[in-house]
Amino acid sequence: MGGAVFPILPGALAIYGAYFVYGLFFSFEPFGFWFWSIQTLIVVVLFVADYAVSAWGVKRYGGSRGSVIGSTIGVILGPFVIPAFGLLIGPFLGAMLGEVISGSTIERSFKAAIGAVVGLFTSMVTKFILQLVMIVLFVIWIL
Secondary structure (H helix, E strand, O other), rough: HHHHHOOOOHHHHHHHHHHHHHHHHHOOOOHHHHHHHHHHHHHHHHHHHHHHHHHHHHHHOOOHHHHHHHHHHHHHHHHEEEEOOOOOOOHHHHHHHHHHHHOOOHHHHHHHHHHHHHHOOOOOOOOHHHHHHHHHHHHHHHO
């Protein structure tokens, strides 16, 4: 579930890939059409929800397109620039800078930055739950 905690690592893809490793080492027999369909649907929903929920947080708090782009850049660069706290500070500063560059006031930029952090946490919780569902379904399927 690495991606549920640290968004750079492809958690859902790693889980999906683990199904292939399991199949190669043990058997693909338990996996059928419904297993692959459900798991693929969850992965697609995860990727769509990841960006949609983060953008929703920024928009909900009054952010513009500039703050959405800034927070996305902050999520990607933050952990590399500030290793310990970059995951929080990156999207916050990115959204704030994006909003300021778009011509907003400091107050509105701050609200958008708060929305970016709220969106990030909501996205992380959503990813964690869906990845947990993927793992539980796998365990149920092979038993």
